Amino acid sequence: MENTKKFGKVWGYQEGPTNVLVISELKAVKELLHSRFDEFQQRKLPPILQPEADDRDSHMVDAWGARWKRLRALVSPQFSNKSLKKIYPTVDDSAKHLLKHIGKNANGAPIDIHPYFQEYSIDVICRVAMGIKDSTQWESEYAKKLIHVTTRDPRDPFFFLAAMSPFLRKYIRYLFTVMAKMFKFAGGKLLNRIEKAVAERKAQRAKGGVVSLEEKDSIDFIDLFLDAEADVDLKAEEGLSGKNAQIVRHMLEEEVVMQCFVFLLAGFDTTSNTLSYTAWYLAKHPQCQRRLQEEIDQVCGEQPEIGYDDLSELKYMDCVVKETLRLNPHATIVVGRVAGQDLEIAGIRLKKGDKVQVDSYSLQRDKEIWGADAEEFKPDRWLDLTSNQKDAYLAFGAGPRQCVGMRLAYIEQKIALARILREYELICGPKTEKKLDHSGWFTVSPASVTVNVRKRDQ
Structure with a gap:
């Protein structure tokens, strides 16, 4: 964002020998993510995380072409309205446990609320994706591992070497994965645990100890993916066009593990960060909170339960969450692409393999799009958006590669806020940060969010 202020809406840098074009010009962004999607199917990721087309351990976020289409087709139905209604009781139960934990400190004293939201978000995703039956907030073995992964310092020798030597990237990636497991890096520990969970589920299925998906009370990604497990010819698939490829609804064993891994990673930090930022803004803007x-x-009344359909009636809450995400977009690195051929965009000639990164921070604070008050927290702006404002909102990406879990994320955020704000108020106290300190690399997290939590009837 600082460089965009200095150089303009189109500028560039080099990542090792690779050219990276940075854009925040709306017309060019729309081309990149929508109208020219087929020319920019592959995501721009840190070099060490960028797989080769035939890597077996790939997932929906880093895949492209026919492989991405296949994985997306297997996952998308699980985020339909029907499926979300099925998992809603699980999400709501986790929200109730979140409320209980916050309630232990709701005496008007200041608390850092960010760790509470981290525990809540990992609780939901573990129960939904990994089949963990009961809430394990503040007891989960996954929470600390995920925090280590998302706060890892990217100034790592492996990362630098992969960026400087793209022709060695495949081997560096393999070596990094092996060493992560061998020396028990946080990411390696997490992968080992997921591999173990998948192996245990396969053993249960072999003994007939798992009911079919139709009979299960809630969604379970492990079973979903194992139902699709079969060999896939990656070399043959690589030669297909992503646009016209016929979908073979199968998934490699390694892909099963990696889909679970990416859902844990993607569903953890983004949701907890959004809730933390929202809590800070509401404490800072008590009129919006009231x-x-x-x-x-x-909408919810005094009944103890908050129904699934109630969430869609919380229109102002939509505005509050989206305004938070406008000012604090998450995982902006995934709103980047790799040129699939020699081409031109934003008036700049690119070669095949050159990368394009969208500067979401600048785009979502652009005064030409959002008005003179673009830097201010004003949820009401979402009640009457222009078409340009709709196109400039990239909190969950845009186009065919928009985040598949967006609707689940909104449900997690809205039920947590509804549960908390129905009983408590968030107050800006002496220890509340005047400005949040950000950290992280793949996602950007607040170092802490300190608010006073008080019972509304007090």
Whole structure:
């Protein structure tokens, strides 16, 4: 964002020998993510995380072409309205446990609320994706590992070597994965645990100890992926066009593990960060918080349960969450692409393999698009958006590669906020940060979010 202010909406740098074009010009962004999707199917990722087309351990985020289409087709139905209604009781139960843990410190004293939201988000994704039956907030073996992965310092010798020597990237990636497991890096530990969970589930299935997906009370990604497990000819698939390829609904054993890994990673930090940022803004803007509480009281009433359909009636909450994400976009690195051929975009000639990164921070704070108050927290702007504003909102990406879990994320965020704000108010106290300190690399997290939590009837 600072470089965009200095150099303009189109500028570039080099990542080792690779050219990277950075854009925040709306017309060019729309071309990149929508109209010219077939020319920019592959995501721009850190070099060591960028797989080769025939790598067996790939997942939906880093895949492209026919392989991405196959993985997406297997996963997308699980985020339909029907499927989300099925998992909603699990998400709501985790929200109730979150409320209980916050309640232990709800005496008006200041707390760092960010770790609470981290525990909640990993709890939901472990129960939904990994089949863990009960809430394990503050007891989960996954939470600390995920925090280590998402806060890892990218100034790592492996990362530098992969960037400087793209022709060796495949071997460096393999060596990094082996060493991560051998020396028990946080990511390696996490992968080992997921591999173990998948192996245990396969053993249960072999003994007939798992019911079919149709009979299960809630979604379970491990079973979903294992139902599709079969050999896939990656070399043959690589030669297909992503646009016209026929989908073979199968998944390699390594892909099963990697889909679970990426759902844990993608579903953890993004949701907890959004809730933490939102809590900070609401504490800083008590008038917005009161208005949101009035909406929650009106829609949800006094009944103990908050229904799935109630969430769609929380219109102002939509505005609050989206305004938070406008000012604090997550995982902006995934709104980047690799040129699939020699071409031109934003008036710049690119060669095949050159990369394009969208500067979401600048785009979502662009005063030409959002108005003179673009830097301010104003949820009401979402009540009447222009077409350009809709196109400039990239919190979950855009186009065919938009985040498949977006609707689940909104449900997690809205039920947690509804549960908390129905009983408590978040207060800006002496220890509340005047400006949040950000950290992280793949996602950008607040170092802490300190608010005072007080019972509303007090």
